[in-house]
Amino acid sequence: MSLRFLTVKDDADDLAILESQVYTLVKKGEVPAIQVGPKRVWQTERTRLEEYIERQYAVGRDAVKRAEPF
Template identity: 50%
Template sequence: MEKRFLSLADVVETLNISMAQGYALVRTGDLPAIQVGPKKVWRVEAAELEAYIERMYAKSRERLKGSAAADG
């Protein structure tokens, strides 16, 4: 069975970003997350991470279309 929730460490490893960048994604709301347990550790639902990745792909495609149109 696949895990429903990922630690922030799992997320930053998957995205190959720094922990500071991971915290920034959560704090800005770009990547929805919840805090659980007495230590209030961050958890990201696997489906939310996949949705974030899909949004970033869409954003990249739009950026590339825009730069291609500007080039000629």
């Protein structure tokens, strides 16, 4: 059974980016997150992270259609 919520570290590992970059995505509202527990740890729902990834695939497809460089 997979976990419903992921930590910032989990997100960073899945996306192959730095944790600070995940915090930036959260701050910009690109990856919805909540603060949980007494330490107010940021966590994202697995489904929300997957939605973000799908949106990024759509951005990539659109760029290819317009023949824009990455």
